[in-house]
């Protein structure tokens with residue numbers, strides 16, 4: 704009993720430290736406004752609205768051998784198109800990329816490598832560019848599966864995703880984990896949860912800032928954690944729940960006030 708309590712406590716502490724330091728590693732005051740890269744959520748309105756940005760490219764830069772599953776790239780295109788208005792379309796652009804770093808990553812390292820390899824400025828003409836890098840190596844906290852480091856840049860750590868698959872018959876599979884983590888990180892670029900606004904509904908997990916308390920939402924706090932396979936053994940959430948979607952439509956309509964935006968309609 705005591706042992707299992709200790710185990711649960713240890714696991715909880717691990718997850719808490721991961722979600723505070725890791726998943727949103729880039730937005731904890733590291734970025735100044737001067738570099739114009741913004742924080743996760745700073746290009747939420749640019750995505751949600753079609754007033755200026757009528758098309759969007761989701762740029763996937765992957766290290767050799769780390770190309771994401773096509774189910775992940777199909778899903779992210781679908782999930783973004785469900786919430787963002789892009790009449791000229793959303794394109795996923797895959798590029799094999801040699802990153803200098805193949806070891807341990809920091810939020811700063813993800814940001815600088817990301818920007819080094821971006822094909823375009825995030826706001827180019829009428830096209831919005833968001834980028835997910837899939838590098839070799841792990842985050843400095845290797846229980847972190849993915850991070851959102853600024854307004855347009857996320858990273859997914861394939862080695863950690865591979866290890867995070869579930870213990871029972873491989874459920875959830877590494878592919879399912881990758882599907883969910885990619886949507887989760889892009890959800891942070893949309894400002895979820897309460898990153899650049901305050902939801903009228905109390906659905907932010909009080910112990911995991913920036914995350915949902917609903918285990919059926921892809922923004923559920925455990926989705927970023929390598930313990931996800933131990934926490935959820937069945938189907939992982941891979942979509943935004945109704946509260947998430949209501950937040951996004953409120954931000955778009957202006958009913959919900961937004962902060963830190965790099966562009967406004």
Ligand SMILES: [Zn+2]
Pocket residue numbers: 726727887891913914927
């Ligand atoms: Zn997260």
